[in-house]
Amino acid sequence: MAHFGSRLWTCGWLLLTAAFVQPALAQNTWQPSRPVMFIVPNGVAGTSDRAARTMQRIMQTHKLLNVPVVIVNRPGGNGTLALNQLRASPGDGHVLLIMNSITLSAHIAGLTPYGHADFTPLALMVDEYYSVNVRPDSPLRSASELLTRLRKTPDALTFGSASITGDNYISMLMALKKGGIDVKRVKTVSFAGGSEIALALLGGHVDVTHTGLGNMVAHLREGRMRTLAITGPKRMPGPFADVPTWKEVGVDMTASGWRGVLGPKDLPQPQIAYWEEILRRVMQTPEWQKDLDDNFWVNAYASAAETRRRLDREYAEIKQTMSELGMAKVK
Numbered sequence: 001m002a003h004f005g006s007r008l009w010t011c012g013w014l015l016l017t018a019a020f021v022q023p024a025l026a027q028n029t030w031q032p033s034r035p036v037m038f039i040v041p042n043g044v045a046g047t048s049d050r051a052a053r054t055m056q057r058i059m060q061t062h063k064l065l066n067v068p069v070v071i072v073n074r075p076g077g078n079g080t081l082a083l084n085q086l087r088a089s090p091g092d093g094h095v096l097l098i099m100n101s102i103t104l105s106a107h108i109a110g111l112t113p114y115g116h117a118d119f120t121p122l123a124l125m126v127d128e129y130y131s132v133n134v135r136p137d138s139p140l141r142s143a144s145e146l147l148t149r150l151r152k153t154p155d156a157l158t159f160g161s162a163s164i165t166g167d168n169y170i171s172m173l174m175a176l177k178k179g180g181i182d183v184k185r186v187k188t189v190s191f192a193g194g195s196e197i198a199l200a201l202l203g204g205h206v207d208v209t210h211t212g213l214g215n216m217v218a219h220l221r222e223g224r225m226r227t228l229a230i231t232g233p234k235r236m237p238g239p240f241a242d243v244p245t246w247k248e249v250g251v252d253m254t255a256s257g258w259r260g261v262l263g264p265k266d267l268p269q270p271q272i273a274y275w276e277e278i279l280r281r282v283m284q285t286p287e288w289q290k291d292l293d294d295n296f297w298v299n300a301y302a303s304a305a306e307t308r309r310r311l312d313r314e315y316a317e318i319k320q321t322m323s324e325l326g327m328a329k330v331k
Helices: 002-026 047-061 077-087 102-108 143-152 167-178 194-202 213-221 269-283 286-295 304-324
Strands: 036-040 069-073 095-100 120-128 130-134 158-161 187-190 208-212 226-230 259-263 297-302
Touching: 036 047, 036 077, 047 069, 047 095, 047 120, 047 259, 047 269, 047 286, 077 095, 077 102, 095 102, 102 167, 102 304, 120 269, 120 304, 130 143, 130 167, 130 213, 143 226, 158 167, 158 194, 167 187, 167 208, 167 304, 194 208, 194 213, 208 213, 213 226, 213 286, 259 269, 269 297, 269 304, 286 297, 297 304
Parallel strands: 036 069, 036 095, 158 187, 158 208
Antiparallel strands: 095 259, 120 259, 120 297, 130 208, 130 226
16 A cells, blocks of 8 residues: 555656646757758858867767758858858758857948848857967067057058958957057958968068967967967967967957857747757867867857847947947948
C-alpha cells in the first residue's frame, strides 16, 4: 500500500511539473526544417567569414542543429547585396546574416537603404578592437609622438584603413579628432581588408595602419611592425601587453568592430528564442573560446533584446560622429 501511494505521489508530481513546463516548451517548439543559410556580406577569409565558419563548424560538430548550415558570401554594395538577400525572406529563421558595424555606418552614410531597424537582431558574438601600427623603422615611437606630429602637420602621414564607412575608419578619425587633429586634412587610403592593409604598410605605401588586432599580431610577433595604441577599454594580453589604450595616452575614446547575427524582418518570437539559445551554446564551447583567443577577440554575447539596445545606442553615437565629420546622409 505504501508502495502504491509512493507511485501515486510520483505520478502526481510529474503531472504537476509537466503542467508548468509544457506551456513554456510550447512557446519554443520551432526548429529549422531545411538547411540554414548564413549570409556573409564580405569575401572569403575576412573576419566576418571566419566568424561564420567557426559558428558553422561548432554547430555541426556539437550537433546543435538537425540540419546543415550553408555559408553564402555576398560581398558588394557596402553590404547591400547581402541585406537584399536577407530582406527577401521575412519571417524565415532559415536565413541569417553575419552582421558587423558597417551595418550601421553604411546606412548612416547613405550607401545602403537598409539599417538594423529593418531586420531582427538576434545576438552579438564578439568585439574586435583596433590597433595603430607603424613599421619598426618609423621615427614614431609612441601614440603621443604621432599626435604631436599630426597637430603640427595633419597631412604629414598617410593612414591605411578599411572601408571609409566602416567602424575601423570612423574610430580612427574619432581618436585623431579627440586627440586635437584636424581630421579633414588627414590623408587616408582605403583597402579591402586587413591583409591588404598590412602589405601596404610593410611595402612602404602608407605610414600608419588602423586595423583589427588579429590582422597585425603575426607581423608584431615577427618584429615587422610596431603597435602604438589600441582602441579597447583595457590592455590586451600577449604581444599587446605593453601597448597602451588610447585612454592611457589621454584620448578619451574606445571602439570595437563587433560581429553578430541578424535575422530577417518580422521574425516570430519562437524563432528568435531558438537562435538565442543556439548562439548562446556556441559561445560556451571551448572551440569558440579558442577562436576568440587566436584572433584576439573578446566575448560580447548578448541576447536579442540586449543586442537591439546596443545597436540603437551605437547607431545614435556613430551618426553624431559622422555628422560632425560631414559624412552622415540620413536625417
